Amino acid sequence: MEASAENTGLLEARGVEVEIGGVAILRGADLRLEPGKLTAVVGPNGAGKSTLVRAVSGLQKMAAGSARWQGREVSEMRGRELAGLRAFVPQRMPVPAGITVREAVTIGRSARLRPLRRLTGEDHEGIARAMERARVTRFTERTLSTLSGGELQRVQIAIGLAQEAPVLIADEPTSQLDLGATIGVASLLRDLVGEGLAVLLVVHDLALAAAIADTVVVVSEGRTVAAGAAEQVLDHERLAAVWGADARLTSHDGRTALHVAWLQQP
Amino acid sequence: MARRTLVFAALLVALALAVIASLALGAVKVPAAEVIDILLGKGDGGSDQQIIEALRLPRTVEAMIVGAALGIAGAILQGALANPLASPDVIGVTGGAGFGAILIIILFPGSIALLPVGALFFGLLAATLVFAFAWSGRNRGSTGKVILAGIAMLSLFTAGTTGLLAAYPERAPSAIFFIAGGLTSSGWQELETIWPYFAVGFLIAACLIRPLDRLALGDDVAASLGSRPQLIRLAAGIAAALLAAASAAIAGLLGFLGLVVPHVVRMAGGTSSHTFVVPASAIGGAALLAAGDTLARTLRAPIEMPVGPFMVLLGVPLFLWLLRKAV
Numbered sequence: 001m002e003a004s005a006e007n008t009g010l011l012e013a014r015g016v017e018v019e020i021g022g023v024a025i026l027r028g029a030d031l032r033l034e035p036g037k038l039t040a041v042v043g044p045n046g047a048g049k050s051t052l053v054r055a056v057s058g059l060q061k062m063a064a065g066s067a068r069w070q071g072r073e074v075s076e077m078r079g080r081e082l083a084g085l086r087a088f089v090p091q092r093m094p095v096p097a098g099i100t101v102r103e104a105v106t107i108g109r110s111a112r113l114r115p116l117r118r119l120t121g122e123d124h125e126g127i128a129r130a131m132e133r134a135r136v137t138r139f140t141e142r143t144l145s146t147l148s149g150g151e152l153q154r155v156q157i158a159i160g161l162a163q164e165a166p167v168l169i170a171d172e173p174t175s176q177l178d179l180g181a182t183i184g185v186a187s188l189l190r191d192l193v194g195e196g197l198a199v200l201l202v203v204h205d206l207a208l209a210a211a212i213a214d215t216v217v218v219v220s221e222g223r224t225v226a227a228g229a230a231e232q233v234l235d236h237e238r239l240a241a242v243w244g245a246d247a248r249l250t251s252h253d254g255r256t257a258l259h260v261a262w263l264q265q266p
Numbered sequence: 267m268a269r270r271t272l273v274f275a276a277l278l279v280a281l282a283l284a285v286i287a288s289l290a291l292g293a294v295k296v297p298a299a300e301v302i303d304i305l306l307g308k309g310d311g312g313s314d315q316q317i318i319e320a321l322r323l324p325r326t327v328e329a330m331i332v333g334a335a336l337g338i339a340g341a342i343l344q345g346a347l348a349n350p351l352a353s354p355d356v357i358g359v360t361g362g363a364g365f366g367a368i369l370i371i372i373l374f375p376g377s378i379a380l381l382p383v384g385a386l387f388f389g390l391l392a393a394t395l396v397f398a399f400a401w402s403g404r405n406r407g408s409t410g411k412v413i414l415a416g417i418a419m420l421s422l423f424t425a426g427t428t429g430l431l432a433a434y435p436e437r438a439p440s441a442i443f444f445i446a447g448g449l450t451s452s453g454w455q456e457l458e459t460i461w462p463y464f465a466v467g468f469l470i471a472a473c474l475i476r477p478l479d480r481l482a483l484g485d486d487v488a489a490s491l492g493s494r495p496q497l498i499r500l501a502a503g504i505a506a507a508l509l510a511a512a513s514a515a516i517a518g519l520l521g522f523l524g525l526v527v528p529h530v531v532r533m534a535g536g537t538s539s540h541t542f543v544v545p546a547s548a549i550g551g552a553a554l555l556a557a558g559d560t561l562a563r564t565l566r567a568p569i570e571m572p573v574g575p576f577m578v579l580l581g582v583p584l585f586l587w588l589l590r591k592a593v
Binding site: 057078081083086087089090097113115 | 348404472473476479480482483484486487489490491492493494532535536537538539
């Protein structure tokens with residue numbers, strides 16, 4: 001079973017096209033996810049990164065192409081089935097008044113419940129496990145409105161983990177976080193990958209993408225133009241061609257940096 | 267958690283007191299102990315029992331059902347549209363129901379029995395038009411579109427109502443009671459026609475509690491969890507339209523209740539979780555309307571005053587007090 005799942009991939013998306021209001025946002029994007037791998041989607045603003053992950057997640061209608069989850073087309077699946085295959089963590093969720101961390105994670109767990117059914121002991125264990133894995137156990141009874149940005153992002157990940165889907169998808173989870181909180185979320189995601197989860201991220205920070213991703217997918221002008229290891233995909237020529245930057249990615253001992261000629265056009 | 271249990275218990279006590287007062291008080295005062303005996307089927311069959319069973323019980327039950335329906339309608343609309351100003355007014359139901367009732371009162375004064383049907387029909391018609399406009403074109407089903415279409419429809423039907431009243435000023439007095447909102451002692455007759463609309467509305471609302479909690483975490487989280495945000499909003503709109511139109515058919519225009527009760531229970535309970543807010547709004551709305559109706563018909567008995575203004579008198583001070591304490 002394991003081997004065949006790896007052969008077909010958890011997700012196989014090919015030629016994905018999306019139109020929004022008559023404008024072509026995606027014009028042909030491919031994506032493939034495997035268990036225990038972290039995939040980072042990078043690209044300039046407006047390239048279609050978020051649209052791509054939303055389309056394969058079933059949050060955005062596709063105009064053409066296919067996205068198959070364990071062999072099944074996303075558009076043909078019911079919401080509940082899809083919820084068992086992938087969890088989508090938005091950039092920043094709204095924070096309803098008076099809702100505690102535990103309640104929010106419980107709402108995440110409701111994806112596994114039939115309508116009007118109550119939580120079972122197994123569900124409560126699942127909720128506790130999700131909070132532990134996302135490292136939010138220190139503040140489970142606090143309300144969401146009292147949390148810092150980094151804590152809230154980890155709670156959002158906990159809500160996704162409560163779905164117990166094999167794939168976690170996050171849209172720019174660190175874009176509004178400070179350095180310390182970014183490190184916290186990045187190491188959390190890497191540990192989840194170590195536990196066997198497949199993680200798909202939209203990332204702006206190329207140095208961060210290079211540090212945490214097994215595969216980097218570059219999206220430019222609505223197309224995926226490269227996919228592979230960061231050092232091969234994010235070379236000097238591509239940084240110039242896609243981002244219009246004279247920049248070089250360096251990697252040494254788990255430390256990554258982007259050396260940019262800030263005031264020069266290539 | 268303890269706070270919610272406390273608020274829930276307080277609401278239940280308030281409801282019990284309001285119901286007993288509503289059954290005990292009136293032209294003939296019946297002691298509370300006797301009221302409870304009659305409710306438990308241990309009455310002596312005397313005139314008190316007849317008054318309570320034939321007149322006051324149907325009216326009290328109507329007050330509870332309408333109060334609960336309006337409380338729930340407000341709670342699910344505010345949740346589904348993520349807007350604190352949402353109430354049955356903003357999806358056009360109130361305006362449509364008012365127009366339908368006034369139309370019957372003014373154009374068919376001989377068939378006043380049709381009033382609930384007219385209110386129900388036009389209330390649902392207005393809501394249908396709102397949803398038809400809000401769910402067409404680009405950005406279908408967005409909160410902004412629903413609210414704007416609702417306010418446009420409210421203006422349209424309110425203009426129609428005002429126009430009718432201006433054209434037939436001599437019949438306006440009989441319309442005032444409906445517009446102000448109030449219950450009547452007409453037995454079970456109205457409920458016998460209208461109950462299915464309440465039943466369907468309550469059922470959909472019960473099924474919406476969990477989806478609304480998902481929607482509170484945003485459309486994306488709701489979609490991640492397998493819900494369809496636009497479908498949740500549509501179902502909430504349909505349930506609220508049914509509950510509010512059926513309420514207007516029985517008790518006139520009491521829109522204020524649907525707006526305020528969910529806010530009061532949210533502020534009192536300190537949470538916006540729908541597993542708390544929806545049932546608490548039902549009990550709170552029932553208690554408020556039962557109490558308001560009792561006051562409205564006893565304060566200057568035998569003159570019955572419309573309950574709408576009394577509920578506002580009861581509810582607004584409480585609302586403002588809680589609002590001052592809320593962050």
